[in-house]
């Protein structure tokens with residue numbers, strides 16, 4: 264017959280009490296220890312990171328219109344800011360930018376240094392149906408491309424038309440320059456010994472221009488009828504989508520170029536509860552060129568939560584880990 268707990272000798276009872284007590288303390292310590300952001304998770308409230316910081320990515324889009332030397336100087340400043348705050352950037356260039364960099368060995372050297380620092384070189388595409396300026400590359404025939412651009416131009420605002428004309432006159436886009444294989448050839452040179460993985464193009468262009476070379480898509484545009492619209496939300500989940508009959512892993516992201524958009528990204532970050540969650544933001548180099556408030560605001564916010572940048576990753580790093 265088994266003895267009840269109170270029938271065992273007192274020294275043994277003391278040992279059991281001590282063991283149970285130590286185990287309880289260890290349990291409390293493991294579940295209530297402050298994490299690197301300084302918050303604790305005893306109550307399991309949303310908004311505290313007891314489960315660790317979420318992974319974050321920060322994509323930068325380089326528009327066809329800004330593929331000029333003066334903007335490369337702005338890019339150097341952006342990289343300095345990112346390195347100061349331990350933020351890894353996913354740099355998504357359009358062909359005008361890629362060609363400008365490839366034409367100058369000093370610029371290539373900068374790009375290789377930034378890759379060594381952990382930033383990712385990726386692609387951005389403005390195809391035949393992009394509402395602003397096109398980058399000149401398309402899977403459409405040259406005639407169909409030209410017809411599409413006339414159609415888009417006719418439906419564009421006067422501000423969009425001005426940019427389209429400026430870009431055409433400065434040789435940065437609009438005129439037909441080649442097909443999507445030509446596009447990939449340029450990026451194969453730009454990326455050096457790495458592999459091109461990440462692409463962003465609007466859904467209207469992705470339907471015709473997507474190639475199997477682009478295995479990851481990041482895109483915050485969703486179709487509303489025939490018009491693509493920006494979707495808000497920085498807490499993102501990778502999903503499988505099909506572009507041009509090719510299966511692709513895609514994530515959304517929060518555009519940050521206003522107080523409201525930055526607040527949304529910060530509040531989405533604060534609402535995370537696990538290191539397995541992903542927070543993604545995007546902006547344009549042009550936006551930073553005109554006003555660095557939101558880029559610096561986000562970098563400082565993330566750095567406050569994740570000072571060493573352990574959870575700041577490129578898009579490929581995040582999706583390669585999945």
Ligand SMILES: [Zn+2]
Pocket residue numbers: 324325326387389
């Ligand atoms: Zn763009």
